Amino acid sequence: MKQALQKIMSLLPAVCTAIVLLFLLVIVWDLFSKGLPVISFHFVFDYPSDGMTKGGILPAIIGTFLLTMIATIFSVPFGIACAVYLSEYAQNTIPTRLIRASIRNLAGIPSIIYGLFGLALFVQSLRFGTSLVSAGLTLGLLSLPYIITTTEEALKRVPFSLREGTLAVGATQLETIKDVVIPSAMPGILTGVVLTLSRAAGETAPILFTGVAFYTSGLPGSLKQEFMALPYHLYMLSTQHQAIEQVRPLAYGTAVILILLVFVMNLIAFFIRYKYRQNE
């Protein structure tokens, strides 16, 4: 009886895993079987044409790429600096704990709220208009709490004894952080950063009011311009277009490109970690 129970209990997680994997497989199969046929050189490197029923999605790819770059430039330095402060310098006082708790809570705020906040702050108050920079900064804000939290976790995992070792050879606290703590935490930090940004790249709500456009005739030439982005393009093709049936294959193609983009970013994270492990 006991052994039977043991067997069932050990099988249960395997069954759960199989179910989850099944869903994943169905989604991936559905997307790729319908999306891959439309993907061609033209689809990736051409502009949309004929009311977006034909042509490619180059502006959306470039838009998403630039958007992610802006979000990165803004959120990564601030996020890492903030995490270093919280983990290395801030003493464990009530204000510190309050700040930390607020940051954790920020990570749980729905992305549409960030979108509206970006609209109020960047688009209106700071007069950046609906533009690449407004949307990029909004995405950066959304990414910040994740980057801070994952970076802080990575820094906390660096053993205290290692810091002691550095200090014992006469290093200052800054040198300790710069030369030993951050390099040791780097794989964890980078993984957090890339995963956060790959998530941000797929967000629609934060860019909805802050700068994304249905259609732009060319590529965004300045930070002040509106732009196209993959997730919004996908949303638009699948729900807002006047000839939905006709553009459905294009929507699938866009979805596949978006997923591949995220997949490539995750691969990069994996590769960076692998490289760092080798050097350790």
Added chain:
Amino acid sequence: MNEVQLPKISARMLNVSFGDKHVLKDITIEFPSKQITALIGPSGCGKSTLLRSLNRMHDLLPYAHVSGEILLDDRNIYDNGLSVTQVRRSIGMVFQRPNPFPKTIFDNISYGLRINNFVNTEIKKIVTQALKESYLWDEVKDELRKPATQLSGGQQQRLCIARAIALRPEVILMDEPCSALDPISTRKIEELILALKEHYTIIIVTHNMQQAQRISDYTAFMYLGELIEVGKTQDIFTHAKNELTRNYVEGHFG
């Protein structure tokens, strides 16, 4: 004065508390130059705390409060005029568990030299020298670019000793340096410590009574934050004056 060795480093009325816990009480002790002093006593007696006071390791802890003097030669290391990095450069430390930096073997030793502004041309020579002095050279001379974490525990600990002596400190503090090692590695480290005595003043915390007898010249026994007795190792282990010391070294409590 002629009979007694001049102290290299000494504590005067040292008191350390962590929060409201009074961990070290009025410790006054002298550590003779180029001799090995062992700090012994049951867990929690404050011997590690004393050791860490000697290179200001408690500076890291916001709740630690240190009062009294630690004199290196005749300068108080807690003096405002002396920077903590200067102090730690003259007083090296080896920890309980080997803690090599996640860098190559070479960089583990060169790191301390670089941040202390040694010139590049000197660094290579000093690294070689330090590895030789810590009996590690023959084992690693062909793989200086290998990550230090790939070495065995005993080799890592000798690397940590090399890292400390590369800076030519005056004092080396060792906090149970063999507690994580096997008997053969322990033997090698002990031989190394004995050899280092020629140039350095060494203070070692140990739980191992045999080890204290094998390597130390002087032994200090601590109990509940107080220094109970200090003297020549032979005297402490054969005819200690204090009854607590006698009971402890004979293994009646620990």
